[in-house]
Amino acid sequence: MTRYLVGIDNGSQSTKVTIFDEHGTVISHGRQALRPSSTPRPGVVEHPDDDLWDSIGAACRAAMAGFPGAPEEIAGVGLCTIRFCRALLRADGSLARPVLSWMDERVSRPYEHEDEAVARVTTSSGYLTHRLTGEFRDTAANYQGVWPIDTDTWQWDSSAQRSTGMPLDMLFDLVMPGEVLGRVTPAAAEHTGLPSGLPVVATANDKAVEALGCGLRDPGTLLISLGTYITSMTTGERNISGANGFWTNFACEPHRYLYESGGIRRGMWTVSWLRDLLGDEVTARAREAGLDVERFLDVQAAQVPPGCDGLMAVLDWLAPVDAPHRKGAFLGFDGRQGRFHLYRAVLEAIALTMHEHATTMAAELGTRFDRVLVSGGGAGSDVMMGIVADVFGVPAARPAVNNAAGLGAALIAGVGLGVHSDVDEATHAMISADTGFRPTPENTELYARQGAVHRDITHHTDEIFRRSARIFG
Template identity: 30%
Template sequence: MTETLLAIDCGSQSIRALLFTPDGTLLSKVQKPITEYRSENPGWSEIDPLVLWELLGRCCRELWECGEDPAAVKAMSVTTQRGTQIAVDERGIPLRPAITWMDERIEDRQKPLPLLWRTIFGAAGLSRSIMSVRSECEVNWIAVNQPDIWKKTYKFLQVSGYLNYKLTELFRDSSGAQVGYVPYDYKKQQWAGPSHFLWKLFSFKPSHLPELVEPGKPIGKLSAEAAQHTGLPEGLPVVSAAADKACEVVGCGATDATVGCLSYGTRATATIHSPKYFEVERPLPAYAGGLPRMFTPESSVILGYWMVNWFKEEFGHPEQEKAKKIGSPVEVFFDDLLNSTPPGSHGLTLLPKWGRDNGRSTPVKGAIIGFGDVHTRGHIYRAIIEGITLELRRGLKKIERKSGEKIKILRVSGGGSQSDAIMQITADIFALPTERPHTFETAGLGAAIAASVGVGIHPDFDHAMQAMTRQNEVFQPDPKTVQLYRKLFKYVYLPMPARLAPLNKAIRRIVG
């Protein structure tokens, strides 16, 4: 009987149950879409947490229905979307829908900060950022608008903390999964100390927070109720992993700051693994890594590959029909669309600012410039891919400068990495060799690596990553295309935000 490791990857668009062997081979996978998001008001995004738990159980049970053996599973770990928050009572029952990371509600009715802290933030030039953080914090919104629910709240959990509770009946979560408006000391990778300023910003009490467990350490054992729900053996070890982006870096096999890691998911990100804490853009911290005492300083496009899916749904019906007719992956036909359009999209350039930008309450407007009668659907699609990648290049360059280490190679994960054309565009825009890991399920692989360490299949993360990660293909930059993208980046893309700022202000003033 082959030993296996089960990873649960709960992203924004789907949840997956993934079975890996100790050498990192993906044996089997069941994936279910997450479609039950709801929005009672413009800009809101909520989901019933029980939907996620039900989908997790269905994914696991279908693995065994497909012939996989639950008795062969030696440990499991959970990795999830970041910044989606859930208020629960003492029995772990949700008191209201989860507020997702895509939610844009704000609450400006906050108690004034003490004079000392107002003075300190003002002197540091952070007054506006602090005001935005307080107004965007989910806990603060609940405390003001639903005080009865807040009074009943026993714990306030990330999705990972909620699912770990459902699996083990313990309020424990990974120290590598705490992302969002919570009193977490990112530098020390623990809950903020009693005198930390974060307690002044948020409505939390220490009792609202789960116990933290570092990646690779046991969270608990599978409860009888969870065993029945999933079809797994009662008592199975549940091991701490990390948030999905942190697990992706582990699953890419990146151990130091010379490897740039790109994630082409709903939120597209650029990051490195660094032993050094530094902030790329204040007030955003460097998030905890998927390895203990490592950091993943990050730059992101908030609704990155959501834009790609938007294009496919709105304009990609011909490609979807072709794929359905011949039973081929739809990405093949979208690659044809990219390959039929030249680098630079005949001057069509996109600024991928969809949704609220980091640390700002006012949404930043996106834009496409350079339209002409030569442009087609293919140009728009390529401009979206190029715009996201140009923005990630801007961010990764800043990370490189602050880390002091030269990035020598890129590794790309997430759904977008399945596309050869997107991989080549990435290599050309960054002017770096760009590797595709042996599986695009790198978040799940990172969680499986943590599980393997937690039960001693591998003695530590270094040995586990050596055994379980490898690169599949390398895309080399084309020198001629590199020069074209360099000019577009310097003379067109970088000046766009400042040039468009007055127009964006006028749009907000006129139509909101």
């Protein structure tokens, strides 16, 4: 009997639920967009009402509606959610207040117990695990940032209770990736359409699960994750602390780690923002050409020369935490550029910025990357893939399945439930790469020269943005 696995990918902009067979083939899929974040005052960014759970219910129901098999053929579900969120719960596990987004300033500070109704503090994965299973259990691999976690043992650190503001009796029980968190309750089954009693398996944070779903397994490969937050990652077995060019994150296997470079906040959000800003005329032209807007923009950007005739973008549409004065910028207009130069300039800025971050990380790790994997919605752009190959000067590839986090979650569930014997076997069986993109030498040489200029822009604009921030915020 074919066994099927459900991968839940609760991201920053939507929840995607995919049902795979044991070979990684997509059988059915559901997606539900998240509602816009609630920002009642500066620094506060919350998911409104019970939006995360509502979106999981809608996406699961859509995936189950398209599933052609019998419910008993589904072996289990892997749950992957947004990292760095914070959920404040009552004693019964219900929300005491809306879930704090990773963009909320409070998640970077110790917890302050201001509401006596709050009995537990957890991550988005902990909260959603409770909604699915009724258990107060969570994956250890989704606790980074201000949590009392020992990153060597992957267990709670009692000595860190005071510095994080989180007594251990307010926290969930921790389990390792691949362990069963619990089983889908009848109430959750009614909400999601998933079979009651279905095992729910712990995975990790969303970036780690995405990395596994892309097949990131060796230190000579770099993964660029094109999400709302864009970052690059490689893998290793050491818990390295105190690095300057990267930080160490939990991976999807117990006591393995990911090394993650600096990134771009609101990265692919900026691409969507520009697409919407270009407006109805571009939408109408795309419709006339028989293309969706993203594909039309890709076709037009391919006609813009590499380097965009000198137009460059700085992608601080959401400023770095350590430089809150920064803003996004386009520089280099001289009349040659049009709207599609703007679009390609953003794509080039993504690649140039991530090349700078990845190069810094590689130097500190004492390694070099001979291959780049690219994941996320932006990986579907041939122009983006070609730019990445050219900027990095090495072959670039993308996963054959465009929901890498969902595939990674299903893969971990399959290993945890014995569908596959271990992660290596599961990776071989379920993951494959799409067509590779090879660098064009003359473009690589151009981008190397442009990159030396691009990385210096903020040295010159910082003072201007500091001064303008005093006027406009």
